[in-house]
Amino acid sequence: MLGFPGVDPSDAAVGARLKRWREQRGMSLDDLAVLLHMSPEETRRAESGRGHLSTAQLGAATSALHLPLWALVSDVRAY
Secondary structure (H helix, E strand, O other): OOOOOOOOHHHHHHHHHHHHHHHHOOOOHHHHHHHHOOOHHHHHHHHHOOOOOOHHHHHHHHHHOOOOOHHHHOOOOOO
8 A cells, every 4th residue: 555654563552552541541532632732633543553652642641541651662560
């Protein structure tokens, strides 16, 4: 498919975790987008792995969802 950016596996993993935690916390995508200073479309792309979250956005996401940082970057608890 020409014209579509590829999906980075690490972005896809972070995005899947972000979506899983957001849904478990009962937060809407629109509410999370506001907290991340992103549009809902940018947040959707991040959750699908087609967008990259900056370090600041990862920090904002963990804060908004009341998570430790490792929860978005790994499925294994790390301290």
